[in-house]
Amino acid sequence: MSQYTLNAILEHLRQELTLTEVKAREIGSRFEVLCRETESIKVDALQNYLEEQRKSVARDRGIASLIKDRKRVRDSVLVAAGSFILGGLLTRDKFRALTAGMSGFDGMVQGFGESKWCVLLGKKISVVQEEMISPQVTWITLTSFYRAMEELKKRALDGEKLGNLDDVISKLM
Amino acid sequence: MPEHLEAWSSLVKKLLPPDFPAEEFFEAARRLHDLETSHCKSFETITEEYEIHCQRIEKLKGEVDSLSKSKLQLSNEIKPLSSQLDTLKREKERLENDVQIQTTKIQELKSRLKEVEGEKSTLDRETKNLRRRKVKLSSEVEGKDETLRKLGEIGFSDEDLLRLKAFLERMNKDENIDLTKVKEKFFSALGLYKDINGLERKKKAETEGIRELVTEKSILSGEIKELEKRKGTLLGEMDKTIISISQRLRTIGEEATSQVQQQVSSIREQFDSLLADAVKAGQAIGEMQQMVKKGEDSEKSLKNFIREIRGRSEAK
Numbered sequence: 317m318s319q320y321t322l323n324a325i326l327e328h329l330r331q332e333l334t335l336t337e338v339k340a341r342e343i344g345s346r347f348e349v350l351c352r353e354t355e356s357i358k359v360d361a362l363q364n365y366l367e368e369q370r371k372s373v374a375r376d377r378g379i380a381s382l383i384k385d386r387k388r389v390r391d392s393v394l395v396a397a398g399s400f401i402l403g404g405l406l407t408r409d410k411f412r413a414l415t416a417g418m419s420g421f422d423g424m425v426q427g428f429g430e431s432k433w434c435v436l437l438g439k440k441i442s443v444v445q446e447e448m449i450s451p452q453v454t455w456i457t458l459t460s461f462y463r464a465m466e467e468l469k470k471r472a473l474d475g476e477k478l479g480n481l482d483d484v485i486s487k488l489m
Numbered sequence: 490m491p492e493h494l495e496a497w498s499s500l501v502k503k504l505l506p507p508d509f510p511a512e513e514f515f516e517a518a519r520r521l522h523d524l525e526t527s528h529c530k531s532f533e534t535i536t537e538e539y540e541i542h543c544q545r546i547e548k549l550k551g552e553v554d555s556l557s558k559s560k561l562q563l564s565n566e567i568k569p570l571s572s573q574l575d576t577l578k579r580e581k582e583r584l585e586n587d588v589q590i591q592t593t594k595i596q597e598l599k600s601r602l603k604e605v606e607g608e609k610s611t612l613d614r615e616t617k618n619l620r621r622r623k624v625k626l627s628s629e630v631e632g633k634d635e636t637l638r639k640l641g642e643i644g645f646s647d648e649d650l651l652r653l654k655a656f657l658e659r660m661n662k663d664e665n666i667d668l669t670k671v672k673e674k675f676f677s678a679l680g681l682y683k684d685i686n687g688l689e690r691k692k693k694a695e696t697e698g699i700r701e702l703v704t705e706k707s708i709l710s711g712e713i714k715e716l717e718k719r720k721g722t723l724l725g726e727m728d729k730t731i732i733s734i735s736q737r738l739r740t741i742g743e744e745a746t747s748q749v750q751q752q753v754s755s756i757r758e759q760f761d762s763l764l765a766d767a768v769k770a771g772q773a774i775g776e777m778q779q780m781v782k783k784g785e786d787s788e789k790s791l792k793n794f795i796r797e798i799r800g801r802s803e804a805k
Contacts, residue, residue, distance in 0.1 A: 326759045333766040340773035347780035354787035358794045365798050441801045480790070481797040 348475075355472035358484065359465050362441075370433055370443040370458065377445075433458035437485045456488065464488050 432446040434455045449455050456464070468478060468487060478484050502511075525532060640650070660671045 322756065323759070326763055330763055330766055333763070333770045337766070337770040337773040340770065340777040344773070344777035344780040347777070347784045351780070351783050351787040354784070354791050357791055361791075361795050362798060365802065369802075439801070441798070478794075481794060481801065484794075 352473050352475055355476070355478050356469045358478050359469040359472060362481075362484065363462065363465055366435060366441070366443050366458070366461070373443060373445075435461045437488065441481075454489070461488070 433443050434446050434449055434457050436442050436444060436449070436453050436455050438454055443458060444455075446457075465488075468484065472478050478487070521532060524535065528535060530538075645653070657668060657671050657675065660666065660675075661668045664671070666674075
């Protein structure tokens with residue numbers, strides 16, 4: 317084998333190794349970003365869960381309020397029907413107009429049940445109204461909770477491991 | 490019109506210039522009229538043409554003056570040229586006469602040359618004949634000379650030939666034998682002499698051969714000594730050459746070893762560099778695998794986290 321051929325082979329190998337190293341580092345950094353985003357998704361998942369629960373509770377409360385006050389039921393129905401008609405006129409899409417109208421009605425019902433919300437953090441995680449809290453349990457306002465969760469999300473994106481749910485709760489305390 | 494004639498007359502008298510007589514005026518008018526009639530042109534046209542012609546004449550006069558000057562100048566130049574032409578003509582005639590004389594001489598010389606060539610060819614033929622005769626005579630003389638030379642080589646001089654003649658005649662007379670028989674007997678005796686002489690010649694040749702062999706032997710001995718000397722010289726040169734070549738081989742070997750070592754060290758450096766690159770790539774791959782593992786752990790952790798949230802929710 318001539319020196320020239322050997323040099324060419326070595327140069328080719330060197331280039332391949334450099335390329336492999338660069339690719340490996342690139343993939344590693346992508347996985348690192350993925351890990352951080354996965355950790356931050358925990359925060360999103362928890363927030364999403366609590367928000368759904370809050371909406372559910374608010375809806376329950378709103379319906380209860382409407383049953384007590386018939387006039388509000390009528391107004392709500394009229395508002396929903398108005399939304400329905402207006403949406404149908406604007407979009408000329410009956411299904412979409414119906415969905416939009418019902419969504420508006422649902423939001424209105426939720427609005428009737430809105431209150432100051434708190435989060436109970438213990439064996440059970442739940443969102444309750446402020447007036448429903450008993451003095452023995454550990455709680456935090458929903459606004460503070462969201463603020464703390466945003467902070468945790470930033471830390472997770474910076475590379476901090478959040479751990480399991482108890483670890484997250486302990487970090488909030 | 491005739492009725493207007495009087496009026497015309499009075500008008501003409503009135504217009505007539507004082508210093509121009511009436512006769513001349515009418516004469517001029519008549520001539521003018523004739524002129525217009527003959528040329529079928531008006532007086533104005535004729536006058537214009539006249540002026541044009543006058544201008545042209547003036548112009549031509551200028552050209553004629555210029556041409557006259559040129560003619561005069563050329564006439565002045567022609568005179569010396571004419572005298573020069575006459576001189577040249579005379580020279581040409583003289584030269585033509587000379588050429589004629591020379592041509593005549595050349596003709597004479599040519600005819601003389603032809604005569605001389607004829608004489609020369611005749612002399613050449615005679616010379617050739619003489620040469621042939623000379624060659625023939627020379628060959629005959631050479632034949633006689635050869636005979637004499639052969640007789641001389643045999644050792645017979647004129648005196649010997651006379652003695653031989655006397656011997657043969659005496660034998661003829663004493664033995665009373667025909668001269669032809671005497672000659673036969675003589676040559677028969679000469680044949681015996683040939684045998685004896687042949688033996689002696691052989692002996693002499695053998696002796697000569699032995700002498701040549703001895704000489705050759707001594708020459709060969711000398712050559713052998715010379716060759717041995719050259720052999721010694723060559724052996725010395727071979728030793729020197731071997732030493733020189735071995736030194737050169739050693740030098741070349743050392744250089745080759747050095748080059749090989751340099752190349753090996755270069756290759757080793759390249760391999761070390763390559764190995765370092767491979768280690769770096771391996772480290773990068775290891776780090777990547779760690780990150781993949783972390784990613785898998787994160788995925789599991791997220792699943793557990795979501796499961797845990799659901800569990801807590803179900804617990805509610």
